[in-house]
Amino acid sequence: MPHPARPRAVTARLMLPMIPGAGRVDDAAVLFAGRRILAAGPRRQVLGDFSGPVEDLGDAVLVPGLINAHVHLELSGLGGQSPRGAGFPAWAAWLAGRDLSPPPAAVLAAAVRRMAATGTAGVIDVGSRAGPAVVAALAAQGLSGLVCHEYIGFRRPPADLPPVLPPALEAAVRQAPGVRAAPSGHALYSTSPDSLRRAREACRRLCAPFCLHVAETAGEVALLATGTGELAALFRGRLVPKGYRPPGRTPVAEALSLGLLGPDALAVHAVWLSGADRRLLAETGTAVCLCPRSNRHIGVGTADAPALFAAGVPLCLGTDSLASNDDLDLWNEVRALLADHPDFPGQALLPALTTTPARLLGRDRELGLLAPGAVGGYAVIPPDLAARLA
Ligand SMILES: [Zn+2]
Incomplete structure (x- = not known):
């Protein structure tokens, strides 16, 4: 538009x-x-x-205008290169071998322009390397949303942590009306419980949603349950500390025990859930961001969107990044979800693209609706x- x-x-x-x-x-x-x-x-x-x-x-x-509830714009220079359907370890190994320095501004601008051209007006972006440039690219196209600075790793952060956000990111959002910044966590196996709790607390203070990748792969479930499986084999001694003690819970149960769930939290992917996990998400009001094409591209399985909907879990949709998707067009995400689940209730999809992520962003009078004063x-x-x- x-x-x-x-x-x-x-x-x-x-x-x-x-x-x-x-x-x-x-x-x-x-x-x-x-x-x-x-x-x-x-x-x-x-x-x-x-x-x-x-x-x-x-x-x-x-x-x-739509809201893409999960994207990593800083990976926009990696389109069309990653392995397809080879599983998470192969994809992660591929990613680890790439040059992950921030992409040129022109690459970010082109990615945001294409999102805007397919109806997207807002994003929840996650990254750790290119936050200020992502903020500038969104603002240049008039997009709104949240740019999350992702905490990753088990090294203990300094006790007196602030600043929780890089000063350059704070400065960038001051120049960008409509775009805010907040910390986020990567995943329960890759970010220390202490860092996750701090990021979560910081989000509460900022009135921003706390985003976390949850139960994306079967390997994540095994790693948290017993310390074994394909993610343990891949990451132990690297991303996951050698002496890692598995909590012996599902990712959702562990997130609950750390205080990470709630109506202001967004669990991304949520592919490998039990019925009890879905009930916990619903009871806590935690939203789930479905990423059907990224899941298919990486080969991690298919989230049970109908069961999540039936359990009453608020749903959003996200493209994830161009490192695991062909484009950032949310309508293609809808097509993929309906291809995976032909009987999924169509009336649940527009809220997932509009009102639910707008509510999460705390901007439900400005985004996700067609009314005077809205800015999407x-x-x-x-x-x-x-x-x-x-
Ligand atoms: Zn992601």
Whole structure:
């Protein structure tokens, strides 16, 4: 969507404003300037005496700009190179052999531009090397969201930890209205419990969601349960300390015992869960970010999205990075999820792309809805998905 600041309008057959209690609007119009929504509703009411440019999108279904709840933009220079379906150890070994220095600004800009072109207006990004450049790339395209600085490793952080965020990242977000920063954890096997708790506490102070990769692989479950398995073989003595003592719990149970779950937490991947794990996530209100194409690309298995939905777990969708995906187009994530689970209730997918991540970001009056004052612009459901989602 172009975003000149001059007010413009689009009209379409149908609009789903994603406002609690508000229904669909037939013969709708959205009046906007840049990504800011000035008015949205029935065409006659919105356009009134508006005399600026109006584009008729015909049969389109208008929805709020989407939120990609898990991406690592700093890996955007690694597209099209990683092994497919070879399993997590092969993928991780491949990644470890790459040059992981921050990508050129032009690579980040192109990745963000392509996300924006497919309807994405907000992101929850995770990384540790290129935070300031990612913030700048998002701000340049008018995208909103959160850039997480990921804690990884078992080395004990200094007791008086602040600053919890790199000063350059703090400085970058001060220049970027709409983009915030917070710490995050990598995973229960790769980040010390102490660092995870500190990052979690810092997120609470910042009123930001705490993001953590949880139960992405069977190897993670084995490592936490018994200290064995493919991740133990790969990481022990490196990412995982030699003397690592497994907690003897599932990743979700361990996250709970560390105080990491809750309505302001986002468990990413959640492929290898038991029924008890799903109940714990639901009871604590913890959201799950599904990454179906990344899971397929790396070859870690398929998250049981229908069971998570049935358990009442709030769901989001994320592309993960170009190191484990073909593109950062969330509609392709929807297509992959529906291919994996043809019976998945379509009505659960739009909230996963809009209202649920907006609520997590603490910005549910600004993002994930089509209402005056929102700043996420609009997206159009691709024709092949419209009947299923709308
Ligand atoms: Zn990730």
